[in-house]
Amino acid sequence: MQPPQQPVLRDIVLVGGGHTHVGVLKRFAMNPEPGVRLTLICRDTHTPYSGMLPGYIAGHYSYDEVHIDLRRLAEHAGARFFRDEAVGIDHEARRVLCRSRPSVPYDWMSINIGSTPHVEAVSGAGEHAIPVKPIHRFNDRWQSLLHRLEAHPGRTRVAVVGGGAGGVELLLAMQYRLSRELTARGRDPDELSFSLFTRGEKLLATHNPRVRARFQRILARRGVEVHTAIEVVDVEAQRLQTADGTWHPADEIVWVTNAGGAPWLRDTRLSLDDAGFIEVGDTLQTPSDPRIFAAGDIAHQLGFPREKAGVFAVRQGRPLADNLRAAVTGRPLTPYRPQAKWLALITTGGPHAVASRGWLCLAGDWVWRWKDWIDRGFMAKFNDLPAMEEPSGGAAKSSRVVLNEEENTQAASALAMxxxxxxxxxxxxxxxxxxxxxxxxxxxxxxxxxxxxxxxxxxxxxxxxxxxxxxxxxxxxxxxxxxxxxxxxxxxxxxxxxxxxxxxxxxxxxxxxxxxxxxxxxxxxxxxxxxxxxxxxxxxxxxxxxxxxxxxxxxxxxxxxxxxxxxxxxxxPLTKGGLRPGQALILTKPIGTGTLFAAHARLQARGRWIDAALASMCQSSRQAADCLREHGATACTDLTGFGLLGHLVEMTRPAGVDAEIDLAALPLLEGAEETVAAGILSSLQPANVRLRRAIHDPARWHGHPRYPLLFDPQTAGGLLAGVPAERAEDCLAALQALGYAQAALVGRVIAPGEALEPIHLKD
The missing domain is CATH 3.30.1330.10 (PurM-like, N-terminal domain)
Structure with missing residues (x-):
């Protein structure tokens, strides 16, 4: 994190990491507003780009290619990232209520949380169907579906409920991917059958007849059973019922319809439409509370009803950023009018797509390549983050934030010597x-x-x-x-x-x-x-x-x-000097916090790596200490700034013993090996490296990918203990049962040798 250049005078809180808010973060990164602090509250660190989700399902893209790393983007924008979920608003106190942390104050707030599936409207859908919305949760469900297919011999019937562009595109992407998964396993892709259900009389109802006809032909050619003008009214395990009373068999049911606003919004005083979406005016402010804005799928712009499509959320990024900036600086807000027509590039599973805009209908592999170029360019804006130049005037730039008289007095005090x-x-x-x-x-x-x-x-x-x-x-x-x-x-x-x-x-x-x-x-x-x-x-x-x-x-x-x-x-007391020859060395937590947070400061660590590191540091060692003692530990220390090697030397010297560390057995935080390989090290690393003289034949290990992690300083690291060898396996099992999932036996204590170096390495 970067220390603030001047006191914080106003807070803008962004609730949700949707397409509009990533645009807001990018624009504030390009031109920070002095005295204004941004905070992003989002449950997920990696947010998917909806335009590339079908390509990910079809197997054309990797996970990282279709997800925006919100933690990195927030760091780049100088914004705070709070990984949590909003559950309410205290309008009087101007605070966002969160699920698992203290409430967060705001001066202005924006909500961009997408839509939520209202599967409860259909009996059994919540229990037996896989909702696509919100899409940031769909990946886990999709991966589970892939595993079930792999373990399911014979015929598999997949039903998709929803006949809009999203449902059709997702069905074709799933069919393309699953057919190839079966073929790769030597199974017959004809084991798969797909059906599509929609209560509308037409598929892709918001697109022109030529586009609809083309997709009807594609679905027919690929053997998809299409049911139009019929509503699904009940869902049970492996089947669904339509309004005519017919039960249709389905091993997997994917729900791409009936989405609305998050239930917690109903307990706020925000104006909502019939589907629970937040009503906003021309400036994207809610009429019920002008300090709150909304955008993307969660917003319903009065006077300009539009389809819930990612293109509108993306286009709202600039006007929302401009109006938030205007609101916080006391300038007039600018009305925003969304376009009446938009270009939709709809994929067909393979590297082929259809372009739809008004009465336009174009199709071909070249359309897919065009879409791929557009999508990759969009993602590069948020994932390829260059170092930002300091804004003109730097810290000396005067704040334009509008304050009342009392706040002006406080601000003068805060800015004074x-x-x-x-x-x-x-x-x-x-x-x-x-x-x-x-x-x-x-x-x-x-x-x-x-x-x-x-x-x-x-x-x-x-x-x-x-x-x-x-x-x-x-x-x-x-x-x-x-x-x-x-x-x-x-x-x-x-x-x-x-x-x-x-x-x-x-x-x-x-x-x-x-x-x-x-x-x-x-x-x-x-x-x-x-x-x-x-x-x-x-x-x-x-x-x-x-x-x-x-x-x-x-x-x-x-x-x-x-x-x-x-x-x-x-x-x-368990002192450091209690090690005995023949004992096993057990480490209760993975290592790598030093290199990971050095990389985070350079925007070179993935958000999920930092999430895992923070989770590890937030885990108490209290139960681990009790467990180690119960299993006969005679020496223990916690890993902190001196790193694994430094703390181990502190144990071997007073005990008069040597130790052997198995580099291959070291538990590592995800990403630590990658950041070390990139040469990204903690600022304390050089001081710790001086202890290499304690290693027997260090030159032999200098090129080992895990060698630098011996010197990596840890924050809130795990415990390193000597445990009787015969009790080590039971101790590890007990630690893992307590939640120390990466606890590992990393070496052994040996009798002192003739060499002066007490630490021996092996791989």
């Missing part, structure tokens, strides 16, 4: 409001804490216990303060768990970039919400802390833990 010392503390009222809704876990040993704030916390040490102290602090490496708070707390707790201790209390220290009080307050609130969730889950009471202004967001904790004072107790 800042004091140091205690003058740099975050204001008491801001801090108290930010922490007011937090409810840290209570412990009876805490005599004075946040429940009765004083100059310092007072905590009793229970009889028979020793205190374990640790501290960690680092700057933010992602733009989501809530997730950052969770990771910072997990990272700090790792040392306590590695010692085999119980976390008791924590004291926080944070720095927050200067800005309007409301913006600072929300950042602190989001960050501490994430942190307290993790601390509470660990039974660790937050008892105090310090928050001050700084150049960038940062957070750390001083954590106290408890452990049995009796040195002979089975629940005494």
């Amino acid at each position: 800042r004091c140091g010392g205690c003058g740099a503390k975050v204001g008491a009222s801001v801090l108290s409001r930010a922490l007011a809704t937090l409810d840290p876990v209570a412990r009876e040993e805490v005599k004075v804490g946040l429940h009765a704030p004083d100059d310092a916390a007072v905590v009793r040490v229970p009889p028979g216990k020793d205190m374990v102290h640790s501290i960690d602090f680092f700057r933010a490496f992602i733009d989501d303060p809530y997730v950052f708070g969770k990771i910072a707390a997990n990272h700090a707790l790792g040392d306590i768990f590695a010692m085999g201790a119980e976390a008791q209390t924590a004291t926080a220290v944070a720095t927050v970039p200067q800005g309007l009080e409301a913006k600072v307050e929300d950042t602190v609130h989001q960050m501490m919400c994430g942190a307290v969730e993790v601390l509470d889950a660990a039974g660790c009471a937050l008892v105090g802390g310090h928050t001050g202004e700084g150049g960038e967001l940062a957070l750390g904790f001083a954590v106290n833990g408890l452990i049995d004072a009796d040195p002979d107790s089975d629940s005494g």
Whole structure:
């Protein structure tokens, strides 16, 4: 993440990662608005381009070729990416309610979440049919269908419900792909049969008769059974019923109709049409709340009803970006009128397509190549991201954001020369409001804490216990303060768990970039919400802390833990020096966070790689520590900045043993090997590499693709422990059952040799 160049004065929140919003992000990336912060809230990191989805189904494109990486695009645009799902709106407080994180404040908001299948309108459809909308969820269902086909011997009957261009195009793409899958497996493609159902009297009703006639011929030639002017009224396992009472057999049922607005919109005060879509005016604002815009399939533009087609969502990108920019800077908004006619390029499964516009009908392989060229060019705008030049004037550019009198006073304060010392503390009222809704876990040993704030916390040490102290602090490496708070707390707790201790209390220290009080307050609130969730889950009471202004967001904790004072107790400390020859070395989490986030900062990491890394860092090591102890671990440490090799050396030296690491067995985060191979390394890597002298014959391993990852610094990494060899397999099985899916046996402890280097590698 890049630190802000000036205080944030206004927030624009984009809900959903549809085609319109990717256009908005791109335009703000090209020309940032000073003082304006964009936040994208979306459940999925990779959003599909609807125009290429049939080509993906048919097998012409890979997954990455048809998906826009929203996390990378947001980073490129200087926007925050919150991977979550909106479930409501608090209009009075101007906050977006989210499914699994604190609500997010907005000054202006736009909704571009596509349509939602209303399969509940037909009995059994929700349980037995595969809805195509929303398309970002369709891939998992499509992959499952492919696996079922592979395992299903004999005849397979596929029914598609929906006779528009989307249904016809999808059916032909599925038929093309599945036929080739059967042929590749030595099976007869005639095992497949397809049927199409539509309540309309005509297929492709919004297209001209020549286009409709051409597709009717294609469907007939390919043996597709077409049922028009008939409605599906019931769906059961492996069959569906039409309005005439006839049951039709179908092993797979794909639903490409009856889509509407998301159900949660009904609980807002937004004006909706009969299908649940958000009504918007000429400026794409909702008449019920001018601070909220909507675009794409979720929007119904009053006075200009149009088909739900991707072309309109794409075309709305520029006017929506311009009007959001105008709204936030106090300028007049510009009306937008969608075109009455549009070009549709409809594929037929193979590399062949039909062009339809008004009365135009053109077809051929050349049309498919034309469409392919257009689609690839569109995707390149969002996935091929060059380094952006700093806008004219840079950080010195004055903000045009319109503020009221009170906000102008706050903005002047935020932009003024800042004091140091205690003058740099975050204001008491801001801090108290930010922490007011937090409810840290209570412990009876805490005599004075946040429940009765004083100059310092007072905590009793229970009889028979020793205190374990640790501290960690680092700057933010992602733009989501809530997730950052969770990771910072997990990272700090790792040392306590590695010692085999119980976390008791924590004291926080944070720095927050200067800005309007409301913006600072929300950042602190989001960050501490994430942190307290993790601390509470660990039974660790937050008892105090310090928050001050700084150049960038940062957070750390001083954590106290408890452990049995009796040195002979089975629940005494697990020190680094307890390794014994013959033990197995177990690592509880994959490695690779250093190289991945170095790549993320350069826009060279895929969003799903970062998602997986964040999920790993958000996973607590508490249960892993208990499991390792239960299986006889005598030494343990958590992997952090020194990397796997650095922390292993810290274990072997005091124990007076050597260790062997199996490079092939190292669990890696997805993408880590690719980013290391591209030469993208953490800034701490060179310092860690100096420890290569601890490796026996390092020159032999220098070219191994996993060798650099021995030095990769970790954030909130896993635990590395020595476990009796005879209990290692049971320990691994128990760890994996607890959710540490990539826990692995990565090496063994060996008796010290004559060589000075304690670490031996193998592959």
